Amino acid sequence: MESWVDGQPADVLSLKDRGLAYGDGLFETIAVHDGGPVLLDRHLQRLERGCRRLALNVDMNALSAELSAYARGLGNGVLKLIVTRGDSLRGYAADPLAMARRILQGSPPAAYPSTHAEQGIRLFACTVRLSEQPLLAGLKHLNRLEQVLARAEWADSEHAEGLMLDTSGRVIEGVFSNLFLVRDGVLFTADLSRCGVAGVMRAELLFQAKSQGIATQITDISLEQLHQADEVFVCNSVYGVWPVRGCGSARWSVGPLTRKLQTLARALLDA
Amino acid sequence: MESWVDGQPADVLSLKDRGLAYGDGLFETIAVHDGGPVLLDRHLQRLERGCRRLALNVDMNALSAELSAYARGLGNGVLKLIVTRGDSLRGYAADPLAMARRILQGSPPAAYPSTHAEQGIRLFACTVRLSEQPLLAGLKHLNRLEQVLARAEWADSEHAEGLMLDTSGRVIEGVFSNLFLVRDGVLFTADLSRCGVAGVMRAELLFQAKSQGIATQITDISLEQLHQADEVFVCNSVYGVWPVRGCGSARWSVGPLTRKLQTLARALLDA
Known part of the structure; x- marks a missing residue:
């Protein structure tokens, strides 16, 4: 399934993304069964804890809606969510008000023996x-x-x-x-x-x-x-x-x- | 100046890049003066040390040529080089033979007081x-x-x-x-x-x-x-x-x- 960036289908990312530059972000790997994300509340709670710790501003309403819609489209598989602090100019300093970028990636169910x-x-x-x-x-x-x-x-x-x-x-x-x-x-x-x-x-x-x-x-x-x-x-x-x-x-x-x-x-x- | 990925002008990156997923890569921030990268040998030496430590395969010939050409185009400014382990499927395991991705980004001279x-x-x-x-x-x-x-x-x-x-x-x-x-x-x-x-x-x-x-x-x-x-x-x-x-x-x-x-x-x- 095609990936989404901030709710839009995409397969590429800005080269200025701080996720690439510094690993400045968080991720969640979520099992999806019959179109539903498994243990979603716990994933979102951990994400929110991480966002508080890293002072990342995530639009949780938009994210929740995107996760539900993406999981429905995926059906069965694994949904990887990445949030990054978005783009920045050179240097570690970030705009404290910037909104985090939301990336969703889907893959087929894990095939372990x-x-x-x-x-x-x-x-x-x-x-x-x-x-x-x-x-x-x-x-x-x-x-x-x-x-x-x-x-x-x-x-x-x-x-x-x-x-x-x-x-x-x-x-x-x-x-x-x-x-x-x-x-x-x-x-x-x-x-x-x-x-x-x-x-x-x-x-x-x-x-x-x-x-x-x-x-x-x-x-x-x-x-x-x-x-x-x-x-x-x-x-x-x-x-x-x-x-x-x-x-x-x-x-x-x-x-x-x-x-x-x-x-x-x-x-x-x-x- | 527009960025380059593996020697080609680009402003975006694959969402599957391991630099984004895991911070799986290295960078160098190189001053460029009159079209020449300053202390280039030392930057390349450190990069090679890092590549050995992380088992990253970088095409150093291609990289050196790209750095020189990019710096000439930049003139005066700062050249940021990122090398990542390239794309991968889900999971931390990487193809040990994969070649690293080379990303060059240019910016104007740093404007410190x-x-x-x-x-x-x-x-x-x-x-x-x-x-x-x-x-x-x-x-x-x-x-x-x-x-x-x-x-x-x-x-x-x-x-x-x-x-x-x-x-x-x-x-x-x-x-x-x-x-x-x-x-x-x-x-x-x-x-x-x-x-x-x-x-x-x-x-x-x-x-x-x-x-x-x-x-x-x-x-x-x-x-x-x-x-x-x-x-x-x-x-x-x-x-x-x-x-x-x-x-x-x-x-x-x-x-x-x-x-x-x-x-x-x-x-x-x-x-």
Whole structure:
């Protein structure tokens, strides 16, 4: 499906866009099922948090209308939304009143092997570490060189995702996923106040788990804690939940809490 | 002057460009004087270092020819070069053999008040800190949200630049400049192995100072050392050298080594 820029069909962008110049913007990757954006409210909430943090002015009414219309046209697939601070002259200074540019891009449903969800995956142990920047932590911003470098660390099909630590050695997330572990019935995921992307599926799974009386904890996680976990899984808003069976020499079996949350995620994506 | 993309006049870019999606690329801001790019060899060397670090394949022959031709057309002004990893499908993974896209943008000479160079400037003490990422440190890459946030901290004309520390509190650089200090006749500038941009003018001034028998030291710099400096100045490859007269409550006078290096930089920019 053709892309839209500020509500108009387009396949090109101004060379002056600050998204290109500085990565000055945010994005969301939204699953679309039967013409409806999945977990749209959570995506918009995260976007608004990011806009406040970066002082980006987005016309949320126009954006919401465009997202609905674009998703209807897409039917089933993945909708990528990018908002940038628009054009600027030379230099980092921006017009504080400028309105952000809205870019929508559609693609067919993600084609991952079904074995990822069914049997679980192996994580590549990335050597690229996430730097600690509390001002940007949690946001899905356009400064993604760490992920690009990490994803380039493996090319085999044996690893479906990579494990990323921060520069202090804490376990944070996957390259394009958040990570959870289960230990003694408690669901753990990394604190993302220093780095990492606070994923929409992560937030939804935490919410769903709490609703079902499952104890959850957002905390710092060490490699040792990861290795001692009873279950490990990764998630994102496109594929839902993939059980993790191994990373380096560590091995985990696919457990009941992973399967329960995977079923919940699947139901949301197919709703 | 109209921009060029891969040697062809253009004012727009593919929406699939990874520069937009991830900030997956590098840039150089090059002063052009009488049709010639100033310090071109140093710019190209830094670009090549960056390309090696990011595994970007740039056709350096084509790029050199384009830079020369574009600068001739520009005459006097500023040439901004962006190289990106080109287009990609969804996801962080890139084709390792893909050739980088080359973007050239021209603008008129920078119009800074002459008092900046003559009387010196004040630095705004930015609260935004630079995160520590050795894999990207020194490169002029397209992930510049920290600079965007830092530059938005002040809007008055009293401050011409901002001072940036890293997350550990070390003095690193300006928002769009490198920083030097002089103490007891020795020229100091920050070690940029954890963060910061290794500026072309910084490299040239270090080289020139050494050639003239001035002792230089690339080292970690504390705020206390900055405050106790005899002279402080900032530099970049467009404006040359600006003496720094103050930052917060700290005050410095404009000293002889600053003036000497400023004259050298001016001569290079006007050569």
